[in-house]
Amino acid sequence: MPGELDVVTLGVALSLVTLSMTLLLCVAAWHAGSEKGLRHWALGNFAIMLGLVLNVYQDHIHHGLSVVFAYTLMTLGIGVTWLGIRAFKGQTQPQTGPVIAALTVMLLMWVFRFHIDHVPARIVISSVILSGMSLLCARELLIPAEQPMRTAYWFTGFTALFCAVGLAFRAALSFTFLPSSPEASLVPMQSVTLLGAMVAQIGLACGFILMTHYRTTIALHHLSERDALTNTLNRRSLQEQASAVLELANQQAYPTTLIMLDADHFKRINDKFGHQTGDAVLCHLVGRVRQHLRNDDLLGRFGGEEFILLLPGLDTESAVQVAERIRQALCAQPWQNDEIPVALSVSMGVACTDQHGYSFDTLVGVADAALYRAKALGRNRVELASEPDQELQDEMALRLLSQFRHNLDV
Numbered sequence: 507m508p509g510e511l512d513v514v515t516l517g518v519a520l521s522l523v524t525l526s527m528t529l530l531l532c533v534a535a536w537h538a539g540s541e542k543g544l545r546h547w548a549l550g551n552f553a554i555m556l557g558l559v560l561n562v563y564q565d566h567i568h569h570g571l572s573v574v575f576a577y578t579l580m581t582l583g584i585g586v587t588w589l590g591i592r593a594f595k596g597q598t599q600p601q602t603g604p605v606i607a608a609l610t611v612m613l614l615m616w617v618f619r620f621h622i623d624h625v626p627a628r629i630v631i632s633s634v635i636l637s638g639m640s641l642l643c644a645r646e647l648l649i650p651a652e653q654p655m656r657t658a659y660w661f662t663g664f665t666a667l668f669c670a671v672g673l674a675f676r677a678a679l680s681f682t683f684l685p686s687s688p689e690a691s692l693v694p695m696q697s698v699t700l701l702g703a704m705v706a707q708i709g710l711a712c713g714f715i716l717m718t719h720y721r722t723t724i725a726l727h728h729l730s731e732r733d734a735l736t737n738t739l740n741r742r743s744l745q746e747q748a749s750a751v752l753e754l755a756n757q758q759a760y761p762t763t764l765i766m767l768d769a770d771h772f773k774r775i776n777d778k779f780g781h782q783t784g785d786a787v788l789c790h791l792v793g794r795v796r797q798h799l800r801n802d803d804l805l806g807r808f809g810g811e812e813f814i815l816l817l818p819g820l821d822t823e824s825a826v827q828v829a830e831r832i833r834q835a836l837c838a839q840p841w842q843n844d845e846i847p848v849a850l851s852v853s854m855g856v857a858c859t860d861q862h863g864y865s866f867d868t869l870v871g872v873a874d875a876a877l878y879r880a881k882a883l884g885r886n887r888v889e890l891a892s893e894p895d896q897e898l899q900d901e902m903a904l905r906l907l908s909q910f911r912h913n914l915d916v
């Protein structure tokens with residue numbers, strides 16, 4: 507069956523497919539902005555395309571030179587593709603590797619074309635080297651293919667592996683059958699190679715576009731749920747994620763504690779040191795808070811200099827200990843720049859599902875009241891949310907206390 511396929515027609519089809527995939531990658535690279543990798547893949551594909559065209563039309567161009575340059579260009583193309591994968595993953599790109607591989611192929615092809623004209627040797631050598639380089643690409647993509655990019659890495663990695671296995675198979679077949687019956691085996695092998703190259707071309711180009719698409723989607727998702735300054739959850743995603751965590755805690759009946767944290771006298775920091783320093787102090791605050799959180803805890807910016815921490819599995823007592831540790835750590839380590847220490851303290855209100863139920867809004871309301879109390883009682887302290895019947899009395903007392911402090915300040 508492969509022997510019945512017309513090699514020239516397949517060659518033309520492969521050239522057109524490779525050209526389309528190269529154009530696709532070029533357009534994607536054009537729009538990718540700072541995304542690394544796509545330009546390498548477009549360039550690599552272009553080199554592979556030139557190599558394939560030279561190989562397919564070797565009888566119409568200069569036979570010897572086209573054979574030598576075809577394989578050199580294909581090796582260089584796969585090498586540049588490999589560099590693109592490393593660039594995409596943020597790894598170093600040792601450019602000498604692909605250049606050395608391409609020069610080696612050029613030298614060997616030259617020898618086995620102009621000094622010893624040996625077709626099987628040329629096919630075996632080029633297939634082994636191209637297979638090895640495809641294997642390197644596959645390895646780079648498949649190990650380790652971590653979430654959330656895994657599906658895209660696997661798609662592209664297995665396509666590269668398909669190329670590597672196909673080329674190794676080609677080398678083995680050429681080694682076994684070509685020397686004994688070159689006429690009978692060459693045409694079917696060429697047809698199968700061209701068909702395989704077509705599938706690989708489409709698979710790899712789609713795989714690279716898929717990888718870029720995955721990364722863009724992940725970045726957009728991250729942007730939509732994070733606060734730009736502090737990289738904590740923004741208010742909307744905090745509400746969504748906290749409600750989901752609380753629902754699970756309710757179903758599985760374990761306590762969860764919400765802490766509302768607010769920087770003390772932050773306006774003074776802004777007024778004294780400027781807004782930029784204020785921003786840096788907020789980031790410093792978040793960094794310190796994170797050091798006391800576990801992987802499953804949530805940290806979100808509720809507004810201005812106010813943050814919410816949600817600690818699943820922690821009852822009031824343990825959560826108060828965490829809050830105290832955070833408060834003390836912030837007092838102990840002021841933000842420092844150019845030798846000017848900027849002292850920072852925080853007040854916190856703590857509310858646990860044990861006393862106040864599993865509604866996010868209710869927990870926020872009572873933790874906010876406790877925070878208000880912490881501020882009124884002098885700041886730099888942790889206050890527990892009151893029992894519901896205590897709240898009204900507390901509120902009246904606090905209003906009086908707050909008014910009294912305000913009068914003293916004035």
Ligand SMILES: Nc1nc2c(ncn2[C@@H]2O[C@H](COP(=O)(O)OP(=O)(O)OP(=O)(O)O)[C@@H](O)[C@H]2O)c(=O)[nH]1
Binds near residue numbers: 735772774781782810
């Ligand atoms: N630099 C900076 N300042 C911010 C940001 N968000 C809010 N603020 C400032 O935080 C300050 C909050 O002031 P207030 O609400 O009066 O609170 P406070 O000065 O911290 O006083 P207490 O909360 O009562 O201790 C305001 O000056 C806001 O401009 C921000 O992203 N960056």
